[in-house]
Structure formats: C-alpha cells, structure tokens
Amino acid sequence: MLELKAGALQARIHPEIGGLIAALEWQGPDGRLHPLLRAPADLAPSTVAPNRMGSWAMAPFANCAFDRIIDDGEQRIALPDNRLGGGHCIHGFGWESDWVVRGHTAGHTVLEHRREAGPDPYRYRVTQTIALDEAGLTVKLALTNEADQALPYGLGHHPWFPAAPDTRLRMTARGALLFGGEGYRATGASALDGGGPYAEGAVFATGGEVAWSFLGWDGTARIETPSTGLAIVLTASESLRCPVVWAPPGADFLCVEPQSHAIGSPSETAAREAAPLTQLAPGETLEGWLRIAPEAL
Structure with a gap:
C-alpha cells in the first residue's frame, strides 16, 4: 500500500490490487475528516470482483462488453x-x-499495468499518474496500443462517492443512451432538454436504481451533502466526457464515472453509434484525466 499526503488531503493506494485508490480523505475547516471516496471499514480491497469503494481505472475499455465480444463494426474479438x-x-x-x-513521492505516484498475453489480441500499456496537491487529487491516464494491429480502445475511472439521503448532484449533458432489456443494453440515444435530470442539482436518492450513460457532458459534476457540510467537485478531460451515473436502490454511494465512450460501446451497435471506442494503431496512445476536489458548504 502507498500513502500520499498534501496539506489537508491524504490518500491510500493499492498498486497490487488493481491500482485501486482505496481511500481519499480531507480534513475540512470544521476539523472533521471527510471521506471523498467511499471506503467502508468492513470492505477489504480485492480483485475478486470490482470493488464498491475508492476509485479505479478501467482499461482497455470501460463498462461492459456484453457476451464477451468487442465489435467495432469491422471485427469481432472474443474476450474472457x-x-x-x-x-x-x-x-x-x-x-x-x-x-x-x-x-513514488509524498504526494505523487506513477503506476503501470501492462498486458502482454491473453486469449485475445489486446496488448497494451496503461499508466496512472496520481497526484495530490493541497486542493485536490488528479489522475492522469495514458493507454498505448502495443499490439501488432489496430484495435478499438477505451479509458475511464470508476469513483464511488459517499452519499446520504440529502445528497444532491449537479451536472449537465446534452444527451443520454436509451436502455432496453437486460443489463443496460442500448436501444438508441436521445437529446436531453435543459441539460438533463441533474442540471438544477436534484436530490440523487430516488428510492430506485439510477442508471444513466450521458453524452455531451460539460466535464463538471458537483456532489453536495448538506448534512455533512461537504461538496465534492469532479472534473474531467475532453476525452472522458461520456460519464456513467449509477447507484442501486438505497445505496450509501453514487458513481459518476468519467469515460471515453458510452455503456456497451464495445459490443452494442446503438451505443457504438452514439459514442464509440477509439481506434488506435500500433504505438498510438489514448489519454485522459480526472480531478476530485473538496469544498466546505
């Protein structure tokens, strides 16, 4: 485990467990230690299944390749x-x-994941540069195609933010996927009026599942929880403007996942038409960044 610290911020990172940022905490002006990422005491970091904690990189694609298939319209690739x-x-x-x-330094680390073997043709190198400054945490991602052929790639990061019944989410987007059937399979896409359901900072908790794959996001999301006196501001690069927003019913968290393509784009025609993966020739690189910053309410 690595520890980073800068001013009132501290983070714990597990390179050996998926490059997971397991915790990010901020000592606010009120003297309290506020979790900026969900880190339940009873949940241990693990690679057995994607953790519902912290934040972790998604590569060489984000979200789901249904039926274990990458289909870019020209080639079909079977995955494990x-x-x-x-x-x-x-x-x-x-x-x-x-x-x-x-x-690795007191406030900065560089992690690398390289895939050099597997039943599919994906061979790549991805780096995470994770840096704390006194105002926030920045993650920079860079994925390079090391295969001997052009392949479709995607990037993303999966933060799990703490939430309470009074948590509000403010973000705007121009459109979203339409889901139908099992497991968020896209049937099409639609424009959103007025910036979408969170443009005015709606209360996030609805009593049911929340699932969106937004298109045309402006790159900023603000999560405010008056009961804790905390606001969390997420920003992301132009290359990661297809965020997934998700939480199951009654959850004490919400996910706002900056990613380079829509849910299901690896395998689903409708999703690919809305926001596809990025075709990289051998040696080409896909980059992106996100930043998480706290504010006192």
Whole structure:
C-alpha cells in the first residue's frame, strides 16, 4: 500500500490490487475528516470482483462488453469472462491486475499495468499518474496500443462517492443512451432538454436504481451533502466526457464515472453509434484525466 499526503488531503493506494485508490480523505475547516471516496471499514480491497469503494481505472475499455465480444463494426474479438460467470467482460482488465510502481513521492505516484498475453489480441500499456496537491487529487491516464494491429480502445475511472439521503448532484449533458432489456443494453440515444435530470442539482436518492450513460457532458459534476457540510467537485478531460451515473436502490454511494465512450460501446451497435471506442494503431496512445476536489458548504 502507498500513502500520499498534501496539506489537508491524504490518500491510500493499492498498486497490487488493481491500482485501486482505496481511500481519499480531507480534513475540512470544521476539523472533521471527510471521506471523498467511499471506503467502508468492513470492505477489504480485492480483485475478486470490482470493488464498491475508492476509485479505479478501467482499461482497455470501460463498462461492459456484453457476451464477451468487442465489435467495432469491422471485427469481432472474443474476450474472457471476468464477471464471475456472468457471461460478459466488465471494465477491462486493469481492475483485476497487479500494477507496477514506477515512481513514488509524498504526494505523487506513477503506476503501470501492462498486458502482454491473453486469449485475445489486446496488448497494451496503461499508466496512472496520481497526484495530490493541497486542493485536490488528479489522475492522469495514458493507454498505448502495443499490439501488432489496430484495435478499438477505451479509458475511464470508476469513483464511488459517499452519499446520504440529502445528497444532491449537479451536472449537465446534452444527451443520454436509451436502455432496453437486460443489463443496460442500448436501444438508441436521445437529446436531453435543459441539460438533463441533474442540471438544477436534484436530490440523487430516488428510492430506485439510477442508471444513466450521458453524452455531451460539460466535464463538471458537483456532489453536495448538506448534512455533512461537504461538496465534492469532479472534473474531467475532453476525452472522458461520456460519464456513467449509477447507484442501486438505497445505496450509501453514487458513481459518476468519467469515460471515453458510452455503456456497451464495445459490443452494442446503438451505443457504438452514439459514442464509440477509439481506434488506435500500433504505438498510438489514448489519454485522459480526472480531478476530485473538496469544498466546505
């Protein structure tokens, strides 16, 4: 485990467990230690299944390749099942891998995950540069195609933010996927009026599942919880403007996941038409960044 610290911020990172940022905490002006990422005391970091804690990189694609297939309209690539028998491949391979530490200081680390073998043609190198400053945490991602052929790639990060019944989410987007059938399979996409359901900072908790794959996000999301006196501001690069927003019923968390493509784009035609993966020739690189910053309410 690595520890980072800068001013009132501190983070714990597990390179050997999926490169997981297991905790991010901020000592606010009120003297309290506020969790900026969900880190339940009874949940241990693990690569057995994607953790419902912290934040972790998604590569060489984000979210789900249904039926274990990458289909970019020209080629179909079979992938291994990494969803505990669910028949799909989820969030790529970085979250279940041992990342190598390439550099580490008090407030900065560089992690690398490299895939050099497997039943499919994906061979790549992805680096996470994780840095704390006194105002927030920044994660920079860079994924390079090391295969001997052009392949479709995607990137993302999966933060699990703490939430309470009074938590409000403020973000705007121009559109969203339409889901139908099992497991968020896209049937199309639609424009959103007025910036979408969270443009005015709606209360997030609805009593039911929340699931959106937004398109045309402006790159900023603000999560406010008056009962804790905390606001969390998430920003992301132009390359990660297809965020997934998700939480199951009654959850004490919400996910706002900056990613480079829509849910299901690896395998689903409707999702690919809305926001596809990025075709990388051998040696080409896909980059992106996100930042998490606290504010006192």
